[in-house]
Amino acid sequence: MCIGVPGQVVSVGESAHHLAQVDVCGVRRDVNIMLVCESEPAALLGQWVLVHVGFAMSVIDEEKPWRRWKPCANWIWISPNLKDEPDRVWHR
Numbered sequence: 001m002c003i004g005v006p007g008q009v010v011s012v013g014e015s016a017h018h019l020a021q022v023d024v025c026g027v028r029r030d031v032n033i034m035l036v037c038e039s040e041p042a043a044l045l046g047q048w049v050l051v052h053v054g055f056a057m058s059v060i061d062e063e064k065p066w067r068r069w070k071p072c073a074n075w076i077w078i079s080p081n082l083k084d085e086p087d088r089v090w091h092r
Helices: 064-074
Strands: 005-012 021-025 027-031 048-052 055-060 076-078 088-092
Touching: 005 027, 021 048, 027 048
Parallel strands: none
Antiparallel strands: 005 021, 005 048, 021 027, 048 055, 076 088
16 A cells, blocks of 8 residues: 655646645645646646655545544644645654
């Protein structure tokens, strides 16, 4: 089983060949968007994607990331206000 991590696209290059930056719990990661970029990369700005090993695997709706984190509650504690306080994530 593979784990995908939800993140929000915060910056993109001029083409799908450039890496985008995705915010994952307050940490920005460089991510390849070629698998999910169907038109101009700018269309992905603000969108949520599921990231696995540096690749955006799919575009997901904004509420899905929060539903995905709930099963992980045994591994990490995530603030209920994570959208407002992204720095409030602690590993157990």
